[in-house]
Amino acid sequence: MAEKAAAPVLRHADDAASFTELVESAQPGSWSRPSPVAGWTAADVVEHLVSWSRGFLAGAGIELPALDVKADPVAAWKRHAADIQAILDEPGGRVLSNPHTGDKPVDEAIDEFYTDDVWMHSWDLAKALGREPDLGEQRCASALAAMREVEGMLRDSGQFGVAVPVAEDAPAQDRLMAFIGRDPAWRPVH
Secondary structure (H helix, E strand, O other): OOOOOOOHHHHHHHHHHHHHHHHHHOOHHHHHOEOOOOOOEHHHHHHHHHHHHHHHHHHHOOOOOOOOOOOOHHHHHHHHHHHHHHHHHOOOOOEEEEOOOEEEEHHHHHHHHHHHHHHHHHHHHHHHOOOOOOOOHHHHHHHHHHHHHOHHHHHHHOOOOOOOOOOOOOOHHHHHHHHOOOOOOOOOOO
């Protein structure tokens, strides 16, 4: 995985490619399997990434057509990833305005709020598909350190579940997932 210092265009290309590999590896019947996010299926993980980000980009005047993830998760994800990559390839000086995040250049906003979401939700999708995800220990450790600095704000946002207890010497990926409310030992029920 690319480090945070990489340009937004490269980070998204890398994280989206990893997520695309997962999406393409799913068997047709896999989309209804539960995910580690309570109440979500594997398809819901894809739906979340596609739907919220398209609405978020409206703050930069970027209107992207709705995609039907339920009808074809693979096609919807690939179209979505290509749409976001095209915006990053040619940001055109656009600024995203959002009452919660302020004004940011669109490429920085995508990188800060969306690309990391793709990266973290790849863990959810991998688990839902019965795979063992590898988000990279260094990146997980860095993300966890940054999130701990703003834990109160993150918890208050409602975006993360209650932290799951995990050993302090657990791998950084397990500690990150536990921090955001995932059980690192979660397995799908077949």
